[in-house]
Amino acid sequence: MQHHEVDIDPFVAGDTDRLTAGEVLSGYLHARAGDFLRGLRMYGESGSDTAAAEAAARTLRGAARRIGGGLHTYRPLLDPAWADQLRTELGWLSGTLAQEHACTSRLHRLLGALARLSGATAASAAPVSRSEDRPEGAPPGTLTVGASRAGALLDRQLTLARTRAHSAALQALGSSRFHAVADAVAVLASEVPLGPLAAAPAVEVMAEPGELTARQLLDAVAALPLARAAHPYNAEALVHGLATASEGEAQDAPWHQVRQLLRLHRYGQEVWCAGGAPDPMLLGAGQALDRHRDAAEAAAAAANAARTPRIAPATAYALGVLHADQRLEVEAARFAFQQVWQQMPMAASAP
């Protein structure tokens, strides 16, 4: 077992070569565990300040995901049973904490889309941005009855879901399960249970685990229908627009998997190249897939709202347009991912 102070950063350029793998990995995990504990403290101090609580939850989630990513990628350097167990618990925690924010941003996305779909009247020839900026003098578009009813319905449903997610998060944060995670992370802030391989020089043993994640990512990307995504307006994302929900989900799943592998790969790079700026292409590709996920879930929420009993036909019609609009966003996100990916150096080494 090795020990590093959280605030000591051993990753200054040139030094990394002399460090053991355990020192590099511990340094990263110490720092992220410190972020986690800071997020926890912020959350405790946020009281009724919603914005502060959201920022705290974001810090907690980001730290939990990064620790989990480090444990996943560099498992061969760690006590594997411990790593697997903590990773599972961190996944549960970040998943639980993510729900409330997801409901909020999904509602914003859908209400924004309804406003956009209701259009500005006098500015049809001018570029229409997705923001609410309107050319001076152009009257704002008024929502049709269907659009405003659809908005009210989504507001009710997603606010209810958010309230439930909030309660679930509060309950999770008060649970003994959470306290066990927090204790484990507190230990991690000073001490990482390393395996025997961690004593080897970082330059010798840290490349391979990172490459494994990269290979998994490349394989997953190779399985995507990228050639199709490269062709704009391929109408692929809407192909199950009127079929059952499970068919749409089956189509999205490989993209969601690439999103997660891409994030794991990015976190793995953070360990290895600590302090370096994140690769903007990796970030861009990840953002496209975040948008893909958000749009897919918003489209599902619109379809789900349309199944509410006794809604007016005008409401259902607006929800149908909204669903299709968000599926179009899904397709646009795939196009954007493809555009970024084809320029990535790592794409050239694809199998």
Add this chain to the structure above:
Amino acid sequence: MQHHEVDIDPFVAGDTDRLTAGEVLSGYLHARAGDFLRGLRMYGESGSDTAAAEAAARTLRGAARRIGGGLHTYRPLLDPAWADQLRTELGWLSGTLAQEHACTSRLHRLLGALARLSGATAASAAPVSRSEDRPEGAPPGTLTVGASRAGALLDRQLTLARTRAHSAALQALGSSRFHAVADAVAVLASEVPLGPLAAAPAVEVMAEPGELTARQLLDAVAALPLARAAHPYNAEALVHGLATASEGEAQDAPWHQVRQLLRLHRYGQEVWCAGGAPDPMLLGAGQALDRHRDAAEAAAAAANAARTPRIAPATAYALGVLHADQRLEVEAARFAFQQVWQQMPMAASAP
């Protein structure tokens, strides 16, 4: 007044230089008038053969549009009062005859889209063509209740519209107004009322009228938001997806106008370069705008069907998805037009 036999083609290469403008224009109009009369004869002989009647109507419409185009572009070479009057009547006729076919193809387009939106289940990763071909072994997608009800509703409404259009076309073909047009075209098959300028050599006076149409086309294209159309997934065509119908129509109008000017320009070239193969780029650009018009009208038909009283929410939802899908086709057609247009030699001479 000059006279040409319908079956004499004076436009063999090298000869055109020695012809007067009147000879060139008369030759073209004689030939198209011959087509018109042939279509009329075919129609009379078609009896209860629907396919033959459709082919006859297509021939009639094509000839009427081309004669009208020639009268429009080369008006300075003709008796202007006669040209304007016949052109108006030909416009009425081809518009009336076009309705039945438009209803049929709109219904096919919408039912095809509903089938596509209901998707094939096992083949989500494979390219999905808009045709009904499915990979072997993949079960065909079954329509959801909403999709099949929407299909039945559209079928009823568009079949009714087609029946009305058919009656209107029959009525038009039996009217004294039509007989006057047919008589005028029969005269045109042998004799064209030329103006004084038509006596000048074709090479001297036929370029300018053609250039005027080309200039109008370039001006109209310059007014289109092409920079926006060049950016895939700009979400422009759906921007009025939930607004009033008139707002969507206002957005489409400049594109419809370019479609008509492009056709006029193409017909003008047919007169001048008779016998030459049509410019494939002009044809491609025109096809993109035909698709734009068809998709815009199909989207409007879906929105219109959704306003039917007492429909089920599931039907309305499916119509909303369908409307958005067709508006996406509108956007895709603009993208396609832009792609073709930027490669056209005439685009380089735009103002």
